[in-house]
Amino acid sequence: MAFDCYCAICGVGFSGMRIGTPSDATAERRRQYVESVSRSLDSAEERPPVPQDGEESIQSYDPRLVDQDNIAWTKQVHCLGMHEVKGKNKAFVSGPGYYADAGELAVKMGQRAKRTYFNCYGFGTDEAPGPVVPFHWCCFEILLRSLTGTTDPKDVDLDVLYDVMMGMCNSSGSALRLAYGDDVAHAQGQYWRCLPGAEFSVRHPTNTPNLAKFMQTQLKTNKPLHTPSKNLNFDTRTPKNPFGALPAELVYQICSFLPGSSLKSLIQASPFIHLLTNDDYFWRSFIESDMPWLFDSTAPAESLTQILRNSAPGVDLNHKQVYTWLDSVTKPKYGLEDPTLMGIANRRRIWGACEELAKGYRAVAVSAAA
Ligand SMILES: [Zn+2]
Structure with missing residues (x-):
């Protein structure tokens, strides 16, 4: 069982993002690690092992490539869930919230003042019902765009989408069985690993003004x-x-x-x-x-x-x-470092995962309509 869970659409975590400082002692080791991984990828060899956590951990992002503003989007969570309305199960999309810990979310529901807790991917409890599918809003917009050409949730059948997404849940209950890309797959440990060289995967995928x-x-x-x-x-x-x-x-x-x-x-x-x-x-x-x-x-x-x-x-x-x-x-x-292209490359990566989801969604939507 994983300890953390990740965005169902982009595969990135909601917490535990660490950025190095320009002057810290690990900058040189971080650079050497990025070089060794790049060499292994160029020669189609196995990646060198991920550095372990510890006092001298280099599991932090390069401060030249990302700052706190760039990664703020990863912390805000929404979810797609199922609840009972007038005796019938109906899918809903929650308001914003945050990842509490151990697979639980605290999100806004309608006009309620207090946040509501939900359990991601798992079965849930009385205090935190579930399962719900967690995501970043910008990732959801990319998914909507790939499904319908618009970013309006009303254009999609949320009941079908919920069933398709839950049907793709991975065995550890941490994300979906989607090709999020090698860099994200390596970062999805029991906790999110901030691997140097993969900064592009935490850059905002749609806020790319340049x-x-x-x-x-x-x-x-x-x-x-x-x-x-x-x-x-x-x-x-x-x-x-x-x-x-x-x-x-x-x-x-x-x-x-x-x-x-x-x-x-x-x-x-x-x-x-x-x-x-x-x-x-x-x-x-x-x-x-x-x-x-x-x-x-x-x-x-x-x-x-x-x-x-x-x-x-x-x-x-x-x-x-x-x-x-x-x-x-x-x-x-x-190892991508261009500030404009990092966000675009991340969007392209996420679009690939959305296309897999879209295939499943269309198959169910078409057979339901037949
Ligand atoms: Zn996401």
Whole structure:
């Protein structure tokens, strides 16, 4: 049985966040640890063991990369639970609260002055009923967006969502069985471990106000991103493989359903697909469908194409290059240090977990409607 429990959506803890100080004696050891983990990841070797707690523990975040303001969001908890309304079980979303300890939450419920205690993931008691599913509000908004395209809880069937989430509860009752990413999996001990190098996983995933400025600077100065690719004429092509016999629009459609990594493999395997996807029109659409997590939180309704257009007005972008660049810089990667990209990479990581949840939600919602 775990002692701590974690956000059902991002997998991060609600308490025990520690940040080192710039002058503390562990700064150098923290740096050496990050280097050794990075080396092991580069050479696909096993990660070095997590340093144990103790007097000289290096389990604290790098103060150059996160401060108390950056991690304040991790401490506020909401939950999805089930209670009886007029003799029927009905799912509810609680108001804000905090993680009390040992799997219990204290949250606001409606207008009640006192906070109500609930038990996360477990069965609960008279004093702390349960189980409830705990989460950070920003993570819940990402989940809602991945489910419905909006952040309004009214657009989702909370009863179904509750059942799906509780059905994915892990055996230790500490989180869900979701791929939160290696860095978070390593941090989920009996208590949350603040592992140096994984600071990006505790940066706010939606409060990323510098995204527009970052895009503007990069799209202006990164020359390969605005070298237009050639528009190809497919009228003269001869069918040479199964894809060659299909209309280009249909092949576009097929390619657009693939995840980025699979498309990359297909492009390498098929010269025809390589040729076809050299067209800028294809990448303008693909970038939109493959990166739904890349939105500007200050203008959430804006599409990625609009963000790109606004960031580089009048510039002919090479959208294949832009896609490859964005895919690379936003990877949730151990050791990430860019202040703007840390939050974006964290959002991308969380979106991956949300997509797993969304699959389960849609399967139940569709069979319930049938
Ligand atoms: Zn979360």
